[in-house]
Amino acid sequence: MADTDHRCSTQLIDGDGEFNVVGLDNFMRTTKFSHCGLSYAVVAIMGPQSSGKSTLLNHLFQTNFREMDAYRGRSQTTKGIWIAHCVGIEPFTIAMDLEGTDGRERGEDDTTFEKQSALFALAIADIVLINMWCHDIGREQAANKPLLKTVFQVMMRLFSPRKTTLLFVIRDKTKTPLEYLEPILREDIQKIWNVVSKPAAHKDTPLSEFFNVEVTALSSYEEKEELFKEQVAQLRQRFFNSISPGGLAGDRRGVVPASGFSFSAQQIWRVIKENKDLDLPAHKVMVATVRCEEIANEKFCRLSSDEDWLALEEAVQFGSVSGFGRRLSSILETYFSEYDSEATYFDEDVRNAKRKHLESKALDLVHPAYLNLLGHLRFKALENFKSRLERMLKEAEGFAASARACTESCMHEFDQGCADAAIKQANWDASKVREKLRRDIDAHKLSVRDAKLSELVARYEEKLRQLLCEPVESLFDAAGRDTWASIRQLLRRETETAVLEFSTAISSFELDQPTIESMLQGLRDYARNLVVKKAREEAGKVLILMKDRFSTVFSHDNELMPRVWTGKEDIKTITKDARAASLRLLAVMAAIRLDEKPDKIENILLSSLMEGTVTSPDPLASSTWEEVPPENTLITPVQCKSLWRQFKSETEYTVTQAISAQEAYKRSNNWLPPPWAIVAMVVLGFNEFMLLLRNPLYLMFLFVAFLLSKAMWVQMDVPGQFQHGTLAGLISISSRFLPTVMNLLKRLAEEAQGHRTPESPTQQQSSVAFQSFRNQSQLNPSSSIAQSSVSSNVSVSDSSVEYSSPNLMQRRSTKVQEAELSQ
Structure with a gap:
């Protein structure tokens, strides 16, 4: 009966209740279990038939218990009680797989073996895994609670108290967090303990003296296999060093040495078989629990794959669907009615509980689609509000009145959409989505209002800037004793005008009075800051x-x-x-x-x-x-x-x-000599004067000499050369004298021959520029005086005149006018 591999899966007790002594001895010998002394642990699992007990043990301890083939139907897989060595677990650990309770093969009335095997497991195991469905938590006739009640009573009567760890494994965990499930389960266990009759010696003994209660939860193996394996791997770690202080069985008592385990187990089973007056819960309740669960699961699977539902769910992904609530209500009602028809002959309490569970799962399935629909309705209402508000504002409607009208119409449309999306099987509340829509509308209203107000503020600030900056700058340019009085008057006048117009413009926003006062004061402050800023700018160039x-x-x-x-x-x-x-x-x-x-x-x-x-x-x-x-x-x-x-x-x-x-x-202006000099020239030059009168040739010669001298004077610009100093003037005249004489003689010769060589453009520009500069300097001396902080240099050469004024720092707006006035 034993397997040949290292796990040594062995049937300890067969389906007829016969204890396999040879098989147990062979198991102990093959695995060298008898040499372990007290360093071992026994882990048993109990629960309904076909609930995945063997599967859990195989994944948890790497055993090879036979598992049910789901594709061949749901039937009894494990018969009697099987044991196996847990691979890789320290200390040495034995896994005990019990025949499932509530099996069809034994019938409704033959529950004796179920009671005996459960009591046997609690008697010899240090850790008992109670395999139970998540949806059975909180029910009176489920999760082996009646069985536990009987086991508690019998165990205290048959055996001395020993510390056993009850590890409740919640299978197919739903969305409900474990921290909410565990207190309910612990409360139910405590209630069982409180109501069972106890011997006088243990009447006041607390549950913790006999049992350590632990709770864990696992996801569905069929639906979430990877997550199930990951959670089982985490649970496996808890069985390492399980008998050490702090471990799952760290405070166990009355441990039998490994060498006497076989004899002890045989005696315990014998005592259990002789006690036939155990009263376990009726098998009918267990059957109802399993069968109603199967029917509910089948209806839920069909609902999940229903074509009408899938089409409705897909349509909701892309937008709102008209008649959503009516269509979904019809689909749900179809499957709920089928469940009621098929489960009508089972226990009423179990049937109703399973129907509520089915309703809960079905509503959880369709609720995301309902939320998506509400999201589309909210988005559509919000977009309608935005477009309507924008259109009304373009039509010059008042902001507050427009926003109020748009809000009322859009909220009414949303409420109609929510009424159309409601289903009769659930009383879902759309108030949170409605409140979010209201918040979104209010936020958009606030955003648009702030944008419009910002535009108004910017417009009036720009208007104030245009009205104040240039006038203030002009007043500073002509600064006098009444400058600041004029600026104050200008600021007061323009500010009050702008504030009055701005107050009228924002009246349609229906703002509260403190906000209005704050905005008006901000406009006043802006105007004042403009003047202050302009004053600081002008002060920087004082x-x-x-x-x-x-x-x-x-x-x-x-x-x-x-x-x-x-x-x-x-x-x-x-x-x-x-x-x-x-x-x-x-x-x-x-x-x-x-x-x-x-x-x-x-x-x-x-x-x-x-x-x-x-x-x-x-x-x-x-x-x-x-x-x-x-x-x-x-x-x-x-x-x-x-x-x-x-x-x-x-x-x-x-x-x-x-x-x-x-x-x-x-x-x-003092070009004439003194009077005494004039008298002296007349007296002393009388003879020369008479000589000129007697000989006109001398007079002609003097006239020609005067003309030549005047021409030389003009050509060499003698006064201009001496403006830069006497020495510079003499040097310049001496360098220009001979070229000027040669030029005059050449031009005289050309005039005598009847034609004239045209003057070069450079000489013409030089002559004109130089003459213009001389005229301007002589006629308007004040023009050069106005340029007090400018270093001016004039250089004259043979071919050109240069004028440079570096680092110019003053305004010359009146220079041309002064030259014209002087001329």
């Missing part, structure tokens, strides 16, 4: 503005006409007035004055920089202005002092040029 102001005042009279330095002007007074005007501009730019608070900046600057008043401490030796907050300071006192020094150094050249022009003008 030196250029000061030099422009100095040039304007210094180079123009009260009628804004360019000054011609004739020698009658008081340059000192003009310089003082021009610097005072520039200093007042610096005072205006030193601080932001949008709050109409008085300050003494101008007085401090005039007294310290213009009048030279010395006070202790120096008011300009500070980084802040008195009565001016630091955030309103544009130019600190120290910076003002530094700017003034730089300004004076860069305008000194303008003043010097004006003085030079004045002196040059005086020299150019």
